[in-house]
Amino acid sequence: MTTSTSNSNLRHDAVILAGLAVVLTLAELALTSQFHRSILILSMIHAIAAIGLTLLLGYAGQVSLGQGAFMGIGAYAAAFALQKLALPAPVALVAAVLLPGLLGFLIARPILRLSGHNLALGTLALGAVFFVVAAQWRSVTGGLDPGIVDLPSLAIAGFSHERILYILAGISLLSAIAVAVSLVDGRFGRGLMVLRTSELVAACMGVDTVRAKSMVFAIAAALSGLSGALLALYLRSFNASAFGVGLSIELLMMVILGSLSTVWGAIFGAFAIIVLPNLLEGFDHAKHLIYGLVMVGIMMFAPRGLGETLFRLVTRKRSVA
Amino acid sequence: MDTLLQILITGLVVGCIYGMAALGFTIVYNATKLINFANGEFLMLGGVLLACAAQAAKLPMSLALLLAVAGAALTGWLMQRCILDMAMARSSDPLTLVMLTIGVALALRGAAALAFGREITFVPEFGLLPLVLIGNVYIPSQGLWIIFVLALTSTVLWYMFSKTMFGKAMRAASQEPRAAALCGIEPKRAAAIAMTLAGALGGLAGAMLAPISAAFYENGIFLGLKGFAAAVAGGLGNPIGAIVGGLLIGVVESLSAGYVASGFKDAVGFILLILVLILRPQGLVGRAIVTRV
Amino acid sequence: MSSTPLASIKGLSKRFGGIAAVSDVSFDLVAGEVTALIGPNGAGKTTLINLVTGVLACDGGTISLEGEDITARPTHQRGTAGIARTYQTPQIAHGMSVLTNVMAGAYRFGQHGLLSSVFRPWVVMKENDEMAARAAQCLTRAGVAEQWWQRLATDLPYGLQRRVEIARSLAQDPKLLLLDEPAAGLNPSETADLSRLLSEIAADGRAVLLVEHDMGMVMSISSHIVVVNFGRKLAEGTPKDIASNKDVIAAYLGADEAVA
Ligand SMILES: Nc1ncnc2c1ncn2[C@@H]1O[C@H](COP(=O)(O)OP(=O)(O)O)[C@@H](O)[C@H]1O
Numbered sequence: 077m078t079t080s081t082s083n084s085n086l087r088h089d090a091v092i093l094a095g096l097a098v099v100l101t102l103a104e105l106a107l108t109s110q111f112h113r114s115i116l117i118l119s120m121i122h123a124i125a126a127i128g129l130t131l132l133l134g135y136a137g138q139v140s141l142g143q144g145a146f147m148g149i150g151a152y153a154a155a156f157a158l159q160k161l162a163l164p165a166p167v168a169l170v171a172a173v174l175l176p177g178l179l180g181f182l183i184a185r186p187i188l189r190l191s192g193h194n195l196a197l198g199t200l201a202l203g204a205v206f207f208v209v210a211a212q213w214r215s216v217t218g219g220l221d222p223g224i225v226d227l228p229s230l231a232i233a234g235f236s237h238e239r240i241l242y243i244l245a246g247i248s249l250l251s252a253i254a255v256a257v258s259l260v261d262g263r264f265g266r267g268l269m270v271l272r273t274s275e276l277v278a279a280c281m282g283v284d285t286v287r288a289k290s291m292v293f294a295i296a297a298a299l300s301g302l303s304g305a306l307l308a309l310y311l312r313s314f315n316a317s318a319f320g321v322g323l324s325i326e327l328l329m330m331v332i333l334g335s336l337s338t339v340w341g342a343i344f345g346a347f348a349i350i351v352l353p354n355l356l357e358g359f360d361h362a363k364h365l366i367y368g369l370v371m372v373g374i375m376m377f378a379p380r381g382l383g384e385t386l387f388r389l390v391t392r393k394r395s396v397a
Numbered sequence: 398m399d400t401l402l403q404i405l406i407t408g409l410v411v412g413c414i415y416g417m418a419a420l421g422f423t424i425v426y427n428a429t430k431l432i433n434f435a436n437g438e439f440l441m442l443g444g445v446l447l448a449c450a451a452q453a454a455k456l457p458m459s460l461a462l463l464l465a466v467a468g469a470a471l472t473g474w475l476m477q478r479c480i481l482d483m484a485m486a487r488s489s490d491p492l493t494l495v496m497l498t499i500g501v502a503l504a505l506r507g508a509a510a511l512a513f514g515r516e517i518t519f520v521p522e523f524g525l526l527p528l529v530l531i532g533n534v535y536i537p538s539q540g541l542w543i544i545f546v547l548a549l550t551s552t553v554l555w556y557m558f559s560k561t562m563f564g565k566a567m568r569a570a571s572q573e574p575r576a577a578a579l580c581g582i583e584p585k586r587a588a589a590i591a592m593t594l595a596g597a598l599g600g601l602a603g604a605m606l607a608p609i610s611a612a613f614y615e616n617g618i619f620l621g622l623k624g625f626a627a628a629v630a631g632g633l634g635n636p637i638g639a640i641v642g643g644l645l646i647g648v649v650e651s652l653s654a655g656y657v658a659s660g661f662k663d664a665v666g667f668i669l670l671i672l673v674l675i676l677r678p679q680g681l682v683g684r685a686i687v688t689r690v
Numbered sequence: 691m692s693s694t695p696l697a698s699i700k701g702l703s704k705r706f707g708g709i710a711a712v713s714d715v716s717f718d719l720v721a722g723e724v725t726a727l728i729g730p731n732g733a734g735k736t737t738l739i740n741l742v743t744g745v746l747a748c749d750g751g752t753i754s755l756e757g758e759d760i761t762a763r764p765t766h767q768r769g770t771a772g773i774a775r776t777y778q779t780p781q782i783a784h785g786m787s788v789l790t791n792v793m794a795g796a797y798r799f800g801q802h803g804l805l806s807s808v809f810r811p812w813v814v815m816k817e818n819d820e821m822a823a824r825a826a827q828c829l830t831r832a833g834v835a836e837q838w839w840q841r842l843a844t845d846l847p848y849g850l851q852r853r854v855e856i857a858r859s860l861a862q863d864p865k866l867l868l869l870d871e872p873a874a875g876l877n878p879s880e881t882a883d884l885s886r887l888l889s890e891i892a893a894d895g896r897a898v899l900l901v902e903h904d905m906g907m908v909m910s911i912s913s914h915i916v917v918v919n920f921g922r923k924l925a926e927g928t929p930k931d932i933a934s935n936k937d938v939i940a941a942y943l944g945a946d947e948a949v950a
């Protein structure tokens with residue numbers, strides 16, 4: 077037995093998590109620009125969904141091109157709870173986690189009978205179906221025009237709406253990371269990683285592969301839902317086009333820009349995808365072209381994730397999970 | 398009765414387009430076992446190129462059509478030669494290749510938006526052929542063009558693939574690379590030819606569709622998905638199935654637009670795709686495939 | 691000398707389209723003994739392992755473990771019940787260290803699932819340490835030196851990957867261990883090590899089913915040999931019986947001619 081290396085990554089993860097919490101708090105206190113704060117809020121919100129996709133794609137090896145739909149379901153669930161049911165925001169957030177999580181769990185069994193490119197096709201189609209329904213089901217979603225408008229401001233007791241959202245998104249992100257890193261640290265995570273290489277091997281070891289995959293799918297959906305609900309609360313107005321196929325692809329971009337082997341990559345990826353369009357003048361025009369080329373490049377030269385590959389180049393470490 | 402017939406005809410016309418998209422997808426799949434998520438972008442390119450050549454550059458329609466098809470075919474060839482050949486040599490992981498073609502699709506969409514703008518462009522009908530009226534049911538002139546073009550291209554392709562040495566070698570390329578190489582068709586060459594053909598077919602289909610539903614740089618996603626739906630419904634890899642699947646999806650969509658709600662028509666094809674993938678992955682007509690453990 | 695069998699296979703059959711890959715095969719597996727399953731390529735040996743582990747559903751027959759009929763149980767329940775296996779081509783998980791790969795094999799001994807992971811991470815950390823200790827024992831026993839443990843498992847040379855796979859199956863602490871051609875691709879000294887290891891594993895009180903072409907190994911370590919050809923059981927008996935069985939010799943000579 078080596079005593080020098082720990083058998084859990086959790087201690088290590090906890091240190092980084094604490095560091096991140098400190099940085100986020102300091103940033104909130106130091107930030108004066110509304111613009112910079114909004115970039116941080118959006119990055120944190122998207123990172124939550126990207127973490128879910130990392131678990132699904134990176135650990136369990138199941139691709140989903142429909143995560144944007146679960147973000148949308150979370151967003152509409154929150155809006156419905158706030159506007160139609162007049163529930164308080166915390167309850168709306170809980171509903172926005174539970175509903176997509178449950179839907180994800182129910183859809184998982186049939187959809188995860190697919191694998192590889194069929195799963196990609198199936199989830200892409202699922203996302204497209206959601207978009208069509210969201211654009212057409214006007215009584216709930218308001219369609220494409222006007223969509224959902226005028227969600228209540230969350231400002232209370234001298235805290236501005238943005239401040240509250242910053243805090244909510246920060247706490248949500250830190251909890252999502254904590255859940256994700258502890259999830260993959262134990263036997264459940266090891267089972268998933270074996271399953272990624274071979275479901276047969278995992279099953280012969282005693283892993284209930286169908287259940288494990290459904291759980292991860294549901295968790296990824298729940299995290300997407302949380303992310304979508306926060307986005308809805310923050311923006312206060314949105315329509316179906318915010319949750320189309322494009323969003324699902326951006327989430328995928330976040331994961332592969334970061335890493336397929338660690339949850340931390342999602343934060344890097346989300347930050348990059350949110351910051352670039354806001355920082356570079358005229359980026360929006362060439363956005364798709366650049367995303368496309370970057371994705372092609374990553375898949376050719378760093379299929380386990382750009383951030384991870386760069387990190388390994390710098391530290392010259394081989395990844396061992 | 399007349400309404401039903403009218404709906405069926407509208408569905409068949411659009412179904413021809415889906416069938417052509419599915420055919421290109423199938424040819425590539427048969428040559429390299431690649432699921433090309435950029436296939437829909439060929440249709441988008443066909444439409445956008447046609448709009449640009451005919452509207453902005455004021456070229457005659459026939460020349461514009463030729464340019465659109467050639468442009469999409471060239472795109473297919475370049476994509477295979479410059480990107481996929483290298484990627485396929487590096488990795489055979491299906492997921493990596495899938496994401497690679499998604500990247501290519503994104504890049505094409507972005508390039509089209511940059512080059513031709515983000516407006517929805519309308520293109521005039523090709524004309525020449527008449528509008529046919531049978532009782533109260535009519536077939537639009539562009540619809541006749543589309544049916545005619547599908548019939549022609551599928552006959553030519555059928556002849557090429559099943560009657561010529563070249564076609565047999567192409568079909569052998571993915572199963573028996575050595576035998577195919579003896580006929581002068583190495584796997585790489587077969588892949589390039591297949592992708593060029595898919596580009597041409599997609600470009601043609603997209604250009605034919607443009608007068609009916611306008612050209613737009615974001616059209617590729619939905620058109621591509623419907624092409625997949627058609628190919629999968631017909632049994633992946635089966636060219637005749639692809640066309641039948643295309644017609645089927647066109648008709649089902651049109652029926653649901655006519656009798657249920659027009660806004661939901663796009664969802665119908667996608668739901669069909671999901672159901673077929675899960676319940677009958679061998680296609681609606683095919684026989685069960687045994688996978689080895 | 692016969693004790694009650696740990697597992698019994700009765701009238702097992704499997705068809706693939708027109709091919710009868712396994713037909714009406716019966717035999718017993720006894721705890722503490724190595725039973726060898728031999729036969730020419732394509733005889734149905736791997737298929738039989740797939741049937742016993744539940745990877746394939748059988749068309750007929752029953753499989754029982756410790757007197758209980760497990761024919762209808764899904765694969766993962768058989769894994770949890772104590773059936774472990776190795777593969778004809780090693781199946782090592784990508785992107786995981788050697789140690790984590792073997793820790794994954796101890797899955798069935800974990801108490802803590804998803805909820806504990808999230809809400810009581812400290813118990814999971816403790817469990818990880820226990821599983822790592824178990825994995826370390828198994829790796830040592832399978833002859834994988836400690837210098838390899840933190841390496842990516844897929845970076846190891848072929849012979850070591852085979853040992854890692856055996857260590858992983860040992861981490862499952864199996865009652866019944868099914869080995870699919872474990873000596874394939876090994877050199878004579880590695881094969882000798884493997885023979886010794888397998889005898890010890892059986893001596894633990896486990897039932898071992900050995901599918902193997904290396905007749906020297908089969909004859910030296912197995913108590914019982916089952917011969918199959920074209921999916922049917924051709925003969926069964928002690929190594930001595932089998933060595934002198936005319937049908938077996940004919941089948942093997944026939945097979946050799948077919949290969950040549
Ligand atoms: N999944 C499968 N589908 C179709 N045929 C199979 C499958 N698995 C095995 N076979 C066939 O069953 C027979 C037995 O194969 P196998 O069990 O692998 O033999 P062995 O392991 O003894 O060499 C062979 O004819 C093989 O081709």
Ligand SMILES: [Mg+2]
Binds near residue numbers: 735
């Ligand atoms: Mg075998």
